[in-house]
Structures are given as C-alpha cells and as structure tokens.
Amino acid sequence: MENPIIAVIDIGSNSIRLQITQTFNQTYKVIDEYKETVRIGDNVFETGEFSNEAIDTIYTVLKNMKSMMDSNKVEFSRIVATASFREAQNAEFVVNYIKEKLDLNIEVITGLEEARIMTVAVHSYFQMNEGNVLLLDMGGGSTEFSYFESGKLKLSETTPLGASKLTSEFFKTDPVKTAEVADIEKYINNILENILPKTGATKLICAGGSINNIAHIFNKRKNLGDSTIKFVDKIFLKHFINEIVRKSIEERLKISGMELLRADMILSASILVKTIVDRYRLDGFLTMSGGLRVGLTIDLINKVGYELLFQGGELDVRYSRIIETARKYHYEEKHALHVTKIADIIFKQVKDEMGLEAKHWYLLEAASILHDVGQYIAYSKHHKHSYYLITNTELIGYDLRENEIIANVARYHRRDVPKKSHKNFVELTTKDQQLVIKLASILRIADAMDRSHTENVKDIKINILKNKIEFNVISDSDIGPEKDAFDKKKDLFQSYFNKEIVIV
Amino acid sequence: MKKGLYATINVGSSAVRMSVISLKGSDYKEIDYLVKPLAIGMDIFYKGYITLENVQKLVEIFLLFKVKLEEYGIANYKILCTSEVKDANNKDFFIDYIRIHTGFDLKILDPSEEIYVKYVGTKYEFKEFSKIEKGGVIVVTIASGNISINILKQGKIIHSGVLAAGTLKLRSMFANISSVKRYKAYDQYINNITRELKTITATNKGIKSLIGGGSSINLLIRVFKPKKDIIHKKDIVELYKKVKSYSRKELMEDLSLREDEAIVIIPTLSAYIHLLELVEQDFLYFSRSSFPFTLARFYSGNIKDRDRDKRVKSTLLLITKRYNADVHHAERVAKYALKLYHLLEDLHSLNSNEDKVLESSALIHDVGSFIGKENIARNSHSIISSLNIPGLDNLTVNFMANIVYQMLKLPIDDKLNIFTECSTTDFLVIKKLASLLGIAKALDISKVGLIRDFNVTIRYNMILVEAFSTKEPFLELLAFDKQKDIFMKTFGVPIDIRIRVSYE
Incomplete structure (x- = not known):
C-alpha cells in the first residue's frame, strides 16, 4: 500500500461534500472534490424526519460520489453524517437504504465525535499551544464548541445552536423583526452561559458553511483572495449584522458573495459569532473552511497507519506546512535548509541596521526554503516559476499578503532585482516593496553562499563599517564558486546599504 | 529538398x-x-548584450x-543562432542590424528545437543508435554556450533539457x-548541475x-586523435589530472591549442568525466558531424x-505522469478528441496538422491539478507553456497551453488575459x-472509461453524440452538459448526447 488514496464524505444538514486525497511523503494532496448544497436538514428540523425528496437527493448525490470514488481508485473511505441524521427519526432507514442500494456505510457520529474530528483539523492549521483557543463548528442542526488552554482540551460541548435550526425556530418574518433578534440573542446567551468559561479565550476559530460565507463576503469587500483561513474583524461583523438585519432574504441575495442557500441562515450565524467575540472582547475571528473534511481525512490517514509531518511533535504547523510544500515540488532539501541557515545568520546580524523585526524572519525563512521549488517546472526562469507556485499555494500560518511577500522574495533570489516594470512587485504596497527588497537582498547572498550546493560555508561574521560591509566567511573548504556568486548577487544588498560589500 | x-x-x-551540402536523393x-571565430558568447555572458563591435564583425x-x-x-539556406543569443538584451537590435546590413x-x-535537431542528427550518425537507445543513452552536446541533453531509453525521451553551463560560459563565470x-569550481558547478540527471539515471536503471x-x-x-568513434574515460581523466591547474598559456603550448580552445578545455574535460561517471561507462561515443552540417541535413529534409509523433506522445505522457x-485518462481523452476532430471535419474546417496539436493538448491537459485544485486552467497553462518538448516548437507548445487553458477555464475567469497577442485567426x-x-x-470525466465508444450524427441542425457505456455515466452527463454551451458558442450549432448502456 504505497501512497494510498482515501475519500471522506461529510453529510451535513446543508451540504454533502466529498474529498479524495492521496497520501505521500508525510503529507497529502487533494486530488478531487465534490459538493452539493442540499439542505436536507430543513425538513428534519421542522417535521423530525427526512422527506422522500431529501432521501432521493441523498441517494443521487452519494451515487455520483461513489462513481467518483471508483474512478479515483479509492482504497479507504469514511462517510459521516452529523446533526440532521442525529435528529431524524427515519435516519436508520436512510442509512440502511443507502447501504442496500449503493453499498455505502453511513456512520452517524455524535456531536462529541464531530468536535474531536474538528480538533484534529484545527491542529493541522493552527499552532494550538499559543494562548487559549475557542473552536466553534456551526452546522445546520448543531454547533460544537471545544476550548483549549495552551493546547490542552478543556471542554467539548454540543449545543442546539445550528444555523438552520436557529433560523427556522426564531426568524418567522422576512425581514426579521427586532423582537426576533432580541429573542435569538437571549437564547444564545443563555446556552453559552452554561457551557463556556466567562473569560480567557484569546482566539476564536470558526468553521461551518454559514460562518465561512460571512468571511467570504468580508474578503470580497476587502479585495482579498480566497483562502482556507480567513480573519474577519469585529467592526465589519457589527456593520454586517446591521446591514442584513434590515434586509429581506431577496435583498440579501444581492450582496456580492452571498450564497443562495445561506442568505437566510447567515444572520443567525453572524449573531452567534458576534455574541462570542463580544463575550471575550476579541478583535475578530478566524474561519477555517473544509474543517470537518480535513479532520476526517487526517484521522483516516492516521487510522491506516500514516503520521503526517506536523504530527511529529518536533515541528510547528507553519514550518511543517512549508516543508510539505517544498517536498511536493521535490526540493533539494540540503541546499534549501543550508540557504535558510545562512539567511538566518545574516538576518540576525543586519536586521537592526535594515529596520527589520523578528517577525520578518518567518517570511524570509519560508522564502529561503521554497526559493528553488520552481525548478520542478523548469530550471530556466525557475525563480519566476517559484513565484507562481508560491502564490498558488496556501501557506498555512501566513495570510495572503505575507504569502505574496514570500513569493516575491523567492522570485528575486536570482537574476533581476525588483523593478517598477515587474507587475508582481508594483502590486505590493510601498512598505511591502521595501520589505521584499530587504529580505531578497539577504536571500540572494545566502543562496550565493551555497552556490556549489556543498554546504561549505559554515558561518559568517558581518562587520558593518562606515564605508563598507565585510563578510568574514568561515569555511574549511574551497569556496571559489561561492565567492564568485557573492560578487554577482550582492547587488541588491549593496544598493540598499549604499556601501561596498566585500568578502574578507 | 531532394536535389x-x-x-x-x-x-x-x-x-x-x-556548412554547404550537396544532395541527390538520400545521398x-x-x-x-x-x-570564423567570433566570441559573441563572451559578450552575452559578461555584459548581457552583444557589443556593436562584434555585431559589425559578424x-x-x-x-x-x-x-x-x-x-x-x-x-x-538557413541562418540560425544558437539559443544563448536569446539571453542578449539587444537581440532585437542585433537581428535588425544584420538584416539591414546583409539582407x-x-x-x-528555440532550446527545444536545438536539442531536437541534435538528437535527430545523432540518430542518423550512428548506425547502431537504435540498439544503444534501447539500452538507455545520454546524448549530450557540450557547446560553448550550453550543454544540451537528451536521455533516451526504449524509444522514449525520458528527459530533455538545456543546461546553462556551456564551456565558455563556465570559463566566464569563474574568470x-x-x-x-579554477578546476575545483568547474567540478563543483558541473557536479551540481548534473544532480538532477543523477536522479533520472538512478530511477531509470540501465x-x-x-x-x-x-x-x-x-x-x-584534436587533442586525443581517436581512430574509432570512441574516446576512453581513462585518457580524459589522465589528461585532466595533468593539465587541470595549467594556465591558458601552458595549455596552448603543451597541447598545441588555439587560445579559444585553451580557455574551454578544462571545463570540457570535467563535464565529460562527470557524465561518464553518471553512466558508469569507460568510454563515450561521439559524432564527428558539426552542428551546421546536422542543421543543413535537417532543414534540407535530408x-x-x-x-517523431510516437516519441512526442511518449514524452507528453511522461510529463503527465510526472x-x-x-x-490512461489522458490517452482516452486524446482518442475521443481525435475521433471528434475527424468526424466533425466539415464543421471545424481545420487543417490536417491541427489534429496533432489537439492530440498533444489532450495528452497533457490535466497537469495543472498538481499545483492545486484552484486555478487549474492557469496552472496548466503555466506548466505547459514552460515545457521544452523535442519535436514540438515553441509556437505549438504555446498553442497547446492556450487550448488547455481555454478548455479548462471558467467563463468568469478573466484574470489571465493570455490571448492579447493572439491573432483573431489563431484565437478561433x-x-x-x-x-x-x-x-x-x-x-x-470519471476517468474510468465508462464510455467505451461513440458515434456522431448531424441532423436537423444539431449534433448528436451517441455514446456506448457499460454503466449509466452520471458524471459524464453532468460534464457534457457544462460543455454544451461552449461548443454552441464556438460552432453555432447545439450538441447533445444520448447514452446507450450495455450492462456487463
């Protein structure tokens, strides 16, 4: 069983989603995805059971998904159903019906199991040992809460605060009435009061389609691209609620980015999130898309005997994900890590002079590890290919702006220095352009210092003098190619300092 | 040209x-x-442009x-510059000046064309080439400006590339x-650039x-004066050990070399030693034909x-695998595309060569999903347009990239305006x-070959695809539905599908 292909299906109240992945080299890659927005839970929350129409929908969607699983030669799979199946009186009938017709096993998981799977997912995206994290997974029928103090799980609770359920129970008019809003707020507060700590959460991470739709609208308005992890500030959230509370569902659908089948539920989702943001006086909240599927995938990978890189315990999530990306493009590990080491040595000695802060190291570190990944496409112009690959890869732990900076720094590790004619460069803010120049100037020298890919340069002592900067290179081998490359690639560093740069 | x-x-x-050749049939x-010696390479490698002095000498x-x-x-006749001229910043001026002053x-x-011609020339030069090729061979052309490499095994080109490390270029790098x-620098550099080849030869034993x-x-x-068409490694190593530290003057005196030969002999010897170590062989075969002679034979049609077509296909499938x-999906899509092309000849009125372009595009269309599930169209375009495929010129490769992009892109994706430089005819x-x-x-679309074959009928101003399948192909029908509109907008005629299921 080499590089097994696995599939997970998440049957939610609002949508059914399939994700097919292939495991390789301590990581995995999504090879196919499929989603149908079905709202099978609506009927359950009103009548207590799946309608015939909903059962037909489940059957048709799963039939298509089975076909995709077969075509992708899936070896292991897990199909889970959540709140709507937990509540539907005829859930057992549907499970048996699907087993009989399609030979697929639907596993109806408990709210606590759902929370556990989400926890697995969240660990793959966030460094959980930093601060206290409240994880909220809002489905159609229920919302699961998990609370972590310094990475340790302190509570895990299932609540009936699902987006669809809240909407059908509280919002009977269109547009909604002020009293209805007051009632839902009171109801949410009462439930939360009994299960969540009064203070302490420093970060709120949310999952679920309706909350993700809020973040999607936020990103659209801010002209930000799409990403798995998004941050929405509390000011937007407040204004957004004020905006939609007065609108009918038809009017809400005119909002750019609003999903057709979420226009009604998005209000209850917004109110729930705002209640928590206010409770812990947070600046905003993070959203994570595909959470349950990611958790299911990782859980299944672990169950078939594989451990992923970030689960090793020694590496943090951010760093593991960079290494995963680099491995995907078959990077030359020794060279990349040596360049990163040299970049670190230089960074520490010049950061104050260059006005760089410690946090900028994480950008340079990623660019150093990934600078040569473009060689997977072609050696010729590989710096440009590296830029393309990095901008089209979501680097976990970095936001879109940081991702773009990393891609630019990697792009300028060789050949041309940044120019006003370069689209990728001019699209950055002036401040970020300066940051790219500074970091790229270090990376160019670090790369030159391992020109022969032999790790011959062991250390560098930098001496910043009035008219020149001396690099004392420590090595016990011949470093002719490195010296030669240094002379060719010191240009950006030299022009930044406006001083002569020499190896002594 | 026959005579x-x-x-x-x-x-x-x-x-x-x-080179002037006389042709009479196949003779x-x-x-x-x-x-005539003229070192324009030195201009390009040192200065980045060709000096006016050398343009005038030319x-x-x-x-x-x-x-x-x-x-x-x-x-x-044909007048051709080897590919490194592409790197000259003033190449347009250079070409224009030559045209005005000489006519x-x-x-x-193109690098891919250059490698291809060299490959075809070598193939004709060696009577036993098929036998050597079957067992696996590196065909290398070490020139002043670059090293072009084809690795072949069992009739397939498993690797093809141009390394920017010609002997003159290396000499200028480490001047x-x-x-x-200096020989140590050559050794390190050549060892470094042949690293990728080591991986390829290791994974393709033999x-x-x-x-x-x-x-x-x-x-x-000139140096070894071999009687047969082989040069022994021990002779190269012996000479290298003796002269590796010699100055240019010593090389000229001791080996009776011209100055232009003396400056490239050490990197030449070093490169061949590394390549012979790579194939673990005691000798190399060589071709006595000059490049202009090969060019003359190739472009005259001798x-x-x-x-070619068979090999291009194998190369494209290797890239798809990479x-x-x-x-198998790529091969099926290519087969179906060709069938549609031939059955609808009256409709599309394309010329006979364009079926090859369509087949090539189909064989490689799915590569973009390797980068990520988002932006597959742009990813595929980016990868395909960067490929050097011996036997396909750059124009064809760009056409393929654009066909795949146009096929995969969503109607709303207007971010990549790749057709701005395309003529209306080409775009059509x-x-x-x-x-x-x-x-x-x-x-x-389900990648399992559910549809075994199909017929096409044109009636009542409509095209009907009658497809034969072993099961009901749900995903194929969904995908077909999405493509119908695009087809109609291109050809102005609706297309539909009818499935005939023959249950196994």
Missing part, C-alpha cells in the same frame, strides 16, 4: 560556421565548411559567406578565480551509454525523424480545438 545545394550558417558562442555530401563575416553562397549559386534573416533556435584552483557532440567534441578529437495526472483555432477537447474530456 541540389543547401547551406546553413550557424552563429555559435565562439564562432560562426557555414548527401558536405562540400564546404567554413569557420556583418563582415556574413558578407564573406554571402559571396560564397553566390559563388555556389545557393538559393536554399540575412537570422532566426534564434576571477586563479587558474590553479542508462549505460554516452554520446557526445558539439564543438567540444571537435576539441577532444534527415527526418520518422518516429505531474501525477492519470495517464484555439477556441475550436478547446471546444472539441472539452467534449472529449467530458466523455471521460
């Missing part, structure tokens, strides 16, 4: 060469060969060659290092032969690559081929 005289003039990094004979050489062409009464139209060879230890060509071989022939895409060809490819892709 008469044909000439090529080749502008290389260190010399301008002209050929080189009747004249002229060489005009003088060309005028001399022109007299020669007139003396022979040659009307059929010659210079063409810069500042003393001759006593690559046991090396065939050398290019100006470097002429130099080795030599042809009869297996990017983790489904090879791209749209037609992309529409056919889209339908072919839809017919195997």
Whole structure:
C-alpha cells in the first residue's frame, strides 16, 4: 500500500461534500472534490424526519460520489453524517437504504465525535499551544464548541445552536423583526452561559458553511483572495449584522458573495459569532473552511497507519506546512535548509541596521526554503516559476499578503532585482516593496553562499563599517564558486546599504 | 529538398560556421565548411548584450559567406543562432542590424528545437543508435554556450533539457578565480548541475551509454586523435589530472591549442568525466558531424525523424505522469478528441496538422491539478507553456497551453488575459480545438472509461453524440452538459448526447 488514496464524505444538514486525497511523503494532496448544497436538514428540523425528496437527493448525490470514488481508485473511505441524521427519526432507514442500494456505510457520529474530528483539523492549521483557543463548528442542526488552554482540551460541548435550526425556530418574518433578534440573542446567551468559561479565550476559530460565507463576503469587500483561513474583524461583523438585519432574504441575495442557500441562515450565524467575540472582547475571528473534511481525512490517514509531518511533535504547523510544500515540488532539501541557515545568520546580524523585526524572519525563512521549488517546472526562469507556485499555494500560518511577500522574495533570489516594470512587485504596497527588497537582498547572498550546493560555508561574521560591509566567511573548504556568486548577487544588498560589500 | 545545394550558417558562442551540402536523393555530401571565430558568447555572458563591435564583425563575416553562397549559386539556406543569443538584451537590435546590413534573416533556435535537431542528427550518425537507445543513452552536446541533453531509453525521451553551463560560459563565470584552483569550481558547478540527471539515471536503471557532440567534441578529437568513434574515460581523466591547474598559456603550448580552445578545455574535460561517471561507462561515443552540417541535413529534409509523433506522445505522457495526472485518462481523452476532430471535419474546417496539436493538448491537459485544485486552467497553462518538448516548437507548445487553458477555464475567469497577442485567426483555432477537447474530456470525466465508444450524427441542425457505456455515466452527463454551451458558442450549432448502456 504505497501512497494510498482515501475519500471522506461529510453529510451535513446543508451540504454533502466529498474529498479524495492521496497520501505521500508525510503529507497529502487533494486530488478531487465534490459538493452539493442540499439542505436536507430543513425538513428534519421542522417535521423530525427526512422527506422522500431529501432521501432521493441523498441517494443521487452519494451515487455520483461513489462513481467518483471508483474512478479515483479509492482504497479507504469514511462517510459521516452529523446533526440532521442525529435528529431524524427515519435516519436508520436512510442509512440502511443507502447501504442496500449503493453499498455505502453511513456512520452517524455524535456531536462529541464531530468536535474531536474538528480538533484534529484545527491542529493541522493552527499552532494550538499559543494562548487559549475557542473552536466553534456551526452546522445546520448543531454547533460544537471545544476550548483549549495552551493546547490542552478543556471542554467539548454540543449545543442546539445550528444555523438552520436557529433560523427556522426564531426568524418567522422576512425581514426579521427586532423582537426576533432580541429573542435569538437571549437564547444564545443563555446556552453559552452554561457551557463556556466567562473569560480567557484569546482566539476564536470558526468553521461551518454559514460562518465561512460571512468571511467570504468580508474578503470580497476587502479585495482579498480566497483562502482556507480567513480573519474577519469585529467592526465589519457589527456593520454586517446591521446591514442584513434590515434586509429581506431577496435583498440579501444581492450582496456580492452571498450564497443562495445561506442568505437566510447567515444572520443567525453572524449573531452567534458576534455574541462570542463580544463575550471575550476579541478583535475578530478566524474561519477555517473544509474543517470537518480535513479532520476526517487526517484521522483516516492516521487510522491506516500514516503520521503526517506536523504530527511529529518536533515541528510547528507553519514550518511543517512549508516543508510539505517544498517536498511536493521535490526540493533539494540540503541546499534549501543550508540557504535558510545562512539567511538566518545574516538576518540576525543586519536586521537592526535594515529596520527589520523578528517577525520578518518567518517570511524570509519560508522564502529561503521554497526559493528553488520552481525548478520542478523548469530550471530556466525557475525563480519566476517559484513565484507562481508560491502564490498558488496556501501557506498555512501566513495570510495572503505575507504569502505574496514570500513569493516575491523567492522570485528575486536570482537574476533581476525588483523593478517598477515587474507587475508582481508594483502590486505590493510601498512598505511591502521595501520589505521584499530587504529580505531578497539577504536571500540572494545566502543562496550565493551555497552556490556549489556543498554546504561549505559554515558561518559568517558581518562587520558593518562606515564605508563598507565585510563578510568574514568561515569555511574549511574551497569556496571559489561561492565567492564568485557573492560578487554577482550582492547587488541588491549593496544598493540598499549604499556601501561596498566585500568578502574578507 | 531532394536535389541540389543547401547551406546553413550557424552563429555559435565562439564562432560562426557555414556548412554547404550537396544532395541527390538520400545521398548527401558536405562540400564546404567554413569557420570564423567570433566570441559573441563572451559578450552575452559578461555584459548581457552583444557589443556593436562584434555585431559589425559578424556583418563582415556574413558578407564573406554571402559571396560564397553566390559563388555556389545557393538559393536554399538557413541562418540560425544558437539559443544563448536569446539571453542578449539587444537581440532585437542585433537581428535588425544584420538584416539591414546583409539582407540575412537570422532566426534564434528555440532550446527545444536545438536539442531536437541534435538528437535527430545523432540518430542518423550512428548506425547502431537504435540498439544503444534501447539500452538507455545520454546524448549530450557540450557547446560553448550550453550543454544540451537528451536521455533516451526504449524509444522514449525520458528527459530533455538545456543546461546553462556551456564551456565558455563556465570559463566566464569563474574568470576571477586563479587558474590553479579554477578546476575545483568547474567540478563543483558541473557536479551540481548534473544532480538532477543523477536522479533520472538512478530511477531509470540501465542508462549505460554516452554520446557526445558539439564543438567540444571537435576539441577532444584534436587533442586525443581517436581512430574509432570512441574516446576512453581513462585518457580524459589522465589528461585532466595533468593539465587541470595549467594556465591558458601552458595549455596552448603543451597541447598545441588555439587560445579559444585553451580557455574551454578544462571545463570540457570535467563535464565529460562527470557524465561518464553518471553512466558508469569507460568510454563515450561521439559524432564527428558539426552542428551546421546536422542543421543543413535537417532543414534540407535530408534527415527526418520518422518516429517523431510516437516519441512526442511518449514524452507528453511522461510529463503527465510526472505531474501525477492519470495517464490512461489522458490517452482516452486524446482518442475521443481525435475521433471528434475527424468526424466533425466539415464543421471545424481545420487543417490536417491541427489534429496533432489537439492530440498533444489532450495528452497533457490535466497537469495543472498538481499545483492545486484552484486555478487549474492557469496552472496548466503555466506548466505547459514552460515545457521544452523535442519535436514540438515553441509556437505549438504555446498553442497547446492556450487550448488547455481555454478548455479548462471558467467563463468568469478573466484574470489571465493570455490571448492579447493572439491573432483573431489563431484565437478561433484555439477556441475550436478547446471546444472539441472539452467534449472529449467530458466523455471521460470519471476517468474510468465508462464510455467505451461513440458515434456522431448531424441532423436537423444539431449534433448528436451517441455514446456506448457499460454503466449509466452520471458524471459524464453532468460534464457534457457544462460543455454544451461552449461548443454552441464556438460552432453555432447545439450538441447533445444520448447514452446507450450495455450492462456487463
């Protein structure tokens, strides 16, 4: 069983989603995805059971998904159903019906199991040992809460605060009435009061389609691209609620980015999130898309005997994900890590002079590890290919702006220095352009210092003098190619300092 | 051209060469060969442009060659620059100046074309090439400006590339290092650039032969004076050990070399030693033919690559495999695309060569998903347009990239305006081929070959695809539905599908 292909299906109240992945080299890659927005839970929350129409929908969607699983030669799979199946009186009938017709096993998981799977997912995206994290997974029928103090799980609770359920129970008019809003707020507060700590959460991470739709609208308005992890500030959230509370569902659908089948539920989702943001006086909240599927995938990978890189315990999530990306493009590990080491040595000695802060190291570190990944496409112009690959890869732990900076720094590790004619460069803010120049100037020298890919340069002592900067290179081998490359690639560093740069 | 005289003039990094051949049926004979040293490569590698002084010297050489062409009464000739001229910043001025002052139209060879011609030339040169090729061979041309490499095994080109490390280029790179230890820099650099080849030869066990060509071989022939068409590794190593620290003057005196030969002999020896170690062989085969002679035979039509289409197909499928895409799916899509192309000839009115472009596009269309599930169209375009595929020129490769992009892109994706430089005629060809490819892709969207075959009928101003399947192909029908609109917008006629299921 080499590089097994696995599939997970998440049957939610609002949508059914399939994700097919292939495991390789301590990581995995999504090879196919499929989603149908079905709202099978609506009927359950009103009548207590799946309608015939909903059962037909489940059957048709799963039939298509089975076909995709077969075509992708899936070896292991897990199909889970959540709140709507937990509540539907005829859930057992549907499970048996699907087993009989399609030979697929639907596993109806408990709210606590759902929370556990989400926890697995969240660990793959966030460094959980930093601060206290409240994880909220809002489905159609229920919302699961998990609370972590310094990475340790302190509570895990299932609540009936699902987006669809809240909407059908509280919002009977269109547009909604002020009293209805007051009632839902009171109801949410009462439930939360009994299960969540009064203070302490420093970060709120949310999952679920309706909350993700809020973040999607936020990103659209801010002209930000799409990403798995998004941050929405509390000011937007407040204004957004004020905006939609007065609108009918038809009017809400005119909002750019609003999903057709979420226009009604998005209000209850917004109110729930705002209640928590206010409770812990947070600046905003993070959203994570595909959470349950990611958790299911990782859980299944672990169950078939594989451990992923970030689960090793020694590496943090951010760093593991960079290494995963680099491995995907078959990077030359020794060279990349040596360049990163040299970049670190230089960074520490010049950061104050260059006005760089410690946090900028994480950008340079990623660019150093990934600078040569473009060689997977072609050696010729590989710096440009590296830029393309990095901008089209979501680097976990970095936001879109940081991702773009990393891609630019990697792009300028060789050949041309940044120019006003370069689209990728001019699209950055002036401040970020300066940051790219500074970091790229270090990376160019670090790369030159391992020109022969032999790790011959062991250390560098930098001496910043009035008219020149001396690099004392420590090595016990011949470093002719490195010296030669240094002379060719010191240009950006030299022009930044406006001083002569020499190896002594 | 079957009879008469044909000439090529080749502008290389260190010399301008002209070969005149006489053709009579399949018989050929080189009747004249002229060489005029001119180091434009030094200009490009040191300065990034070709100096006016050298441009003017080239005009003088060309005028001399022109007299020669007139003396022979040659009307059929080609003037080609080797690919490193592409790196000259003033290449457009250079070509324009030559045209104005000599009337010659210079063409810069694409790297892929250059490698391909060298490959075809070598194939014809060696009677036992098929036998050597079957067992695995590296065909290398070490020239002043670059090293071009084809790795072949069992009739497939498993790797093809141009390394920017010609002997003159290396010499210029390490010009500042003393001759006593400059060889170490060559060794390190060549070892570094052959690293990727080591991986390829390791994963394709059995690559046991090396065939050398290019100006470097002429130099080795002068030095070693071999009687047969092989040079032994022990002779190369022996000479290298003896002269590796020699100065230019010592090399000229001791080995009776010209100055231009003395400056490249050490990197040449080093490169061949590394390559022979790679194939674990004690000798290398070589071709005595000059590059201009090979060019003359190739462009006059005296030599042809009869297996070109077969090999291009194998190469494209290898690339598809490298990017983790489904090879069988690619082959089925190509088969369906070709069938549609031929059945709908009256509708699309494309010329007979464009079916090859369509087939090539189909074989490689899925590579973009390797980068990520988002932006597959742009990812595929980016990868395909960066490929060097021996036997396909750059224009064709760009066409393929655009066809795949047009087929995969969503109607709303206008971020990549790749067609701005495309003529209306070319754009129409791209749209037609992309529409056919889209339908072919839809017919195997589940990637398992559910649809075994199909017929096409045209009636009542409508095209009907009658597909034969072993099961109901749900995903194929969904995908077909999405492609219908695109097809109609291109050809102005609706297309539909009818499934005939023959249950197994």
